[in-house]
Amino acid sequence: MATCHIALGGNVGDVIATMDRGLDLLDEAEGVSVIAASPVYYTEPVGPCSGDTFLNAAATLTCELEPLSLLRLLKSVEASVGRETGSRWGPRPLDLDLILFDDAIVREPPLKVPHPHMWYRRFVLDPLVDIAADVRHPLFDESIQSLRSRLLQRPLRIAVQGDDEDKRLAISALLTAKYPEVLIVDDESSTQDAGEIAMPLELRDFLTSDHSDIQQSRVVRISELPGTTEKAAVSVLTAALDQPVRHSRPLRRMP
Numbered sequence: 001m002a003t004c005h006i007a008l009g010g011n012v013g014d015v016i017a018t019m020d021r022g023l024d025l026l027d028e029a030e031g032v033s034v035i036a037a038s039p040v041y042y043t044e045p046v047g048p049c050s051g052d053t054f055l056n057a058a059a060t061l062t063c064e065l066e067p068l069s070l071l072r073l074l075k076s077v078e079a080s081v082g083r084e085t086g087s088r089w090g091p092r093p094l095d096l097d098l099i100l101f102d103d104a105i106v107r108e109p110p111l112k113v114p115h116p117h118m119w120y121r122r123f124v125l126d127p128l129v130d131i132a133a134d135v136r137h138p139l140f141d142e143s144i145q146s147l148r149s150r151l152l153q154r155p156l157r158i159a160v161q162g163d164d165e166d167k168r169l170a171i172s173a174l175l176t177a178k179y180p181e182v183l184i185v186d187d188e189s190s191t192q193d194a195g196e197i198a199m200p201l202e203l204r205d206f207l208t209s210d211h212s213d214i215q216q217s218r219v220v221r222i223s224e225l226p227g228t229t230e231k232a233a234v235s236v237l238t239a240a241l242d243q244p245v246r247h248s249r250p251l252r253r254m255p
Contacts, residue, residue, distance in 0.1 A: 008096060009094075010054065016249055019057055040251060055247060
């Protein structure tokens with residue numbers, strides 16, 4: 001029996017009612033039980049086509065399924081409550097992401113666990129802290145609480161790395177102008193460890209989609225995100241610097 005953590009989000013319709021329905025469907029599925037749910041938070045939309053303000057939450061499941069089977073169940077529940085195929089980056093009634101599956105490291109397309117973007121997204125970490133603060137990221141050996149605390153540091157140190165110096169400098173200038181609480185570190189010529197001088201977030205726009213080296217997981221691969229390099233970088237910073245606000249209406253499954 002595995003203990004799993006999922007992220008819930010949406011910005012179309014009565015999102016909290018849809019989240020409740022999604023959790024009911026998961027709980028009714030064979031081999032799955034919903035054992036905890038976080039408060040709901042208002043969060044900033046991330047991505048150039050994401051639409052209006054999001055609501056986000058997290059839930060803990062116990063699960064007898066294999067990771068890919070659980071992923072298929074999550075996608076089936078999304079479809080059951082009205083999410084249309086092809087709306088990955090757009091507005092949606094419900095998004096269910098598998099964030100952690102016990103302490104497993106899974107790289108079986110289309111599934112990557114731990115979720116590769118969880119560590120720098122406040123809309124994932126803030127709800128997760130409410131129900132799983134001491135759970136440790138299996139790659140980083142760092143608690144959820146600690147991952148979130150890194151994002152609270154000011155200035156937030158960001159390393160901008162890549163082969164194209166002009167692009168690095170242009171992105172650094174853009175982010176510096178837009179986010180005064182960020183310190184941009186262009187360390188391409190530095191001999192120091194990137195994690196040491198640019199924690200907690202590192203931007204790289206030159207990596208391929210090869211995930212064979214899982215030790216590179218604490219890297220934001222800009223090329224994998226939607227939009228131009230500039231828009232993708234802004235989306236990453238939006239997620240990292242967001243300050244989620246707790247909604248007054250709880251999920252039914254909250255204790």
